[in-house]
Amino acid sequence: MRFKLLPEPPDSLEFVADAQRAVPLVPGTEDDCCARLMHRLDFPSRDVARTWLTFLRALELAEETPSGFVRESTEPTPKGIRKAFRDRVYGAREVLDSLASDEPRTVDEVFEEFEERVPVWETHRAAGDWRDIWRERVERILGWAILLDLADERDGGYVRVE
Incomplete structure (x- = not known):
C-alpha cells in the first residue's frame, strides 16, 4: 500500500521522532490521535495532524488497528525512514x-x-x-x-x- 498524504518537510528528522512519540501506545481513535498531535506538536489544524498521522503510517511508525491508531515500536532511523519513504509514499x-x-x-x-x-x-x-x-x-x-x-x-x- 502506498500513501498519498505528505506533510511539509520539517527542519530536521528529529521532528519525525517527536511526531511518532505523540501517537499513543494504547490504540486511540483518529480524533484522539489528531488531538494529541495538535497539542504536543502545536499543529495549526486537525487536517495537518491527520496528514502527519497518515504519513507516520506510511513510514511504518504508526499503525491503524481495529481498535484505533497506535505507535509502532520501530525507531525512526534515517535508513528506515528512507526505505519506507521510497516504498510507501505515492x-x-x-x-x-x-x-x-x-x-x-x-x-x-x-x-x-x-x-x-x-x-x-x-x-x-x-x-x-x-x-x-x-x-x-x-x-x-x-x-x-x-x-x-x-x-x-x-x-x-x-x-x-x-
Whole structure:
C-alpha cells in the first residue's frame, strides 16, 4: 500500500521522532490521535495532524488497528525512514527516478514527467486545480528527499544523491 498524504518537510528528522512519540501506545481513535498531535506538536489544524498521522503510517511508525491508531515500536532511523519513504509514499520512487539525470531538474520538469502518473480519478476530483495540488505534492516529495539525503538542490534544480 502506498500513501498519498505528505506533510511539509520539517527542519530536521528529529521532528519525525517527536511526531511518532505523540501517537499513543494504547490504540486511540483518529480524533484522539489528531488531538494529541495538535497539542504536543502545536499543529495549526486537525487536517495537518491527520496528514502527519497518515504519513507516520506510511513510514511504518504508526499503525491503524481495529481498535484505533497506535505507535509502532520501530525507531525512526534515517535508513528506515528512507526505505519506507521510497516504498510507501505515492510518487516518491517515481520522483527520485526522475532525478537520475546528470543535470539538475526543476520542480516543473519533475512534475511534467510525473503528471501521467496522477490517478485519473484525482484529476476529476480536484477538477480545475489538480495540477497545482499534484505539483505541490511533487515539491513536497523533493523537500523530503533532501531532508532524507536522497536528493540535493543544485543550480536551481534537484539532483539525486544516491
